[in-house]
Amino acid sequence: MAFGFDQLQTFIHIAELGSFTAAADKAGVTQPAVSLQIKLLEQRLGVRLIERVGRRAQPTAAGLEFLDHARRIMRELADAEEAMTPHRNGESGRVRIGSGATASIHLLPLAISRARKKMPGLEVTVRIGNTDDILRDLETNALDVAVVTLPAPGRSFEVEAFYDDELMVVAPRGSAIPHGGPDAAFINTKPLLLYDGGNTRRTIDEWMGQAGLVARPAMEFGSVEAIKELVAAGLGWSILPGLALKRDRAGFLETAPVSPPLVRKLGMVVRRDKHLSRGLREMMKSLREAGS
Numbered sequence: 001m002a003f004g005f006d007q008l009q010t011f012i013h014i015a016e017l018g019s020f021t022a023a024a025d026k027a028g029v030t031q032p033a034v035s036l037q038i039k040l041l042e043q044r045l046g047v048r049l050i051e052r053v054g055r056r057a058q059p060t061a062a063g064l065e066f067l068d069h070a071r072r073i074m075r076e077l078a079d080a081e082e083a084m085t086p087h088r089n090g091e092s093g094r095v096r097i098g099s100g101a102t103a104s105i106h107l108l109p110l111a112i113s114r115a116r117k118k119m120p121g122l123e124v125t126v127r128i129g130n131t132d133d134i135l136r137d138l139e140t141n142a143l144d145v146a147v148v149t150l151p152a153p154g155r156s157f158e159v160e161a162f163y164d165d166e167l168m169v170v171a172p173r174g175s176a177i178p179h180g181g182p183d184a185a186f187i188n189t190k191p192l193l194l195y196d197g198g199n200t201r202r203t204i205d206e207w208m209g210q211a212g213l214v215a216r217p218a219m220e221f222g223s224v225e226a227i228k229e230l231v232a233a234g235l236g237w238s239i240l241p242g243l244a245l246k247r248d249r250a251g252f253l254e255t256a257p258v259s260p261p262l263v264r265k266l267g268m269v270v271r272r273d274k275h276l277s278r279g280l281r282e283m284m285k286s287l288r289e290a291g292s
Contacts (some may be wrong), residue, residue, distance in 0.1 A: 172232065
């Protein structure tokens with residue numbers, strides 16, 4: 001009996017997530033179904049692929065070797081599926097984009113609109129998440145391109161920086177901001193509302209660290225848009241990507257560059273071995289134009 005693609009995908013999920021339960025959740029099936037798929041796959045191959053170490057499930061030596069083959073098979077399947085897209089229902093291509101929330105709100109709509117003007121039948125899906133999760137999905141070919149704050153580590157990735165996004169201090173309307181922009185010492189005297197985690201937060205922390213300071217936020221949030229609302233309500237100051245401030249709540253915010261200037265770089269990331277379909281090429285070209 002041959003193994004199925006569902007069994008391969010389930011095995012990859014377990015190897016990456018370290019849990020039968022997490023793999024079941026991601027696949028949208030029950031844990032017994034996941035266990036059965038792995039059992040059938042191991043019977044077909046005649047080797048043990050997964051072993052439990054404490055609470056984690058991890059590949060055996062044979063499983064690690066098989067993991068490379070499984071990923072390659074799934075990439076080939078995805079490429080074959082994409083190659084058939086133009087022949088199905090009159091569609092002319094598909095692009096799966098992974099992005100952070102700020103870029104997906106303020107940058108992607110323009111880029112997608114431009115790409116679809118050139119390819120009206122282009123199917124575009126956007127998955128929003130943190131950089132680590134997005135790059136993991138890119139690695140397994142669940143995404144075609146990632147738009148993330150750099151750096152984006154990974155030997156299998158091709159990275160192109162395409163947008164310089166200056167970080168700005170953001171204060172409630174009427175706040176006094178020093179001429180020439182506030183420095184880290186000034187900002188650190190304010191009640192800070194900062195983004196929780198990610199490369200953008202690391203950039204801010206490093207900027208503070210260069211001044212010998214440690215950011216001690218009054219509150220932390222996982223949403224830039226939520227921080228904007230709270231600053232506008234007078235609950236504190238923040239440092240946010242300029243990209244997120246193009247629409248500043250109808251003048252309810254005071255903004256200025258910080259001193260010295262602080263810039264984060266957004267990049268497009270694809271797998272080095274990724275087949276660049278026409279749709280993906282058009283999408284990447286439109287992202288460059290939107291970022292220029």
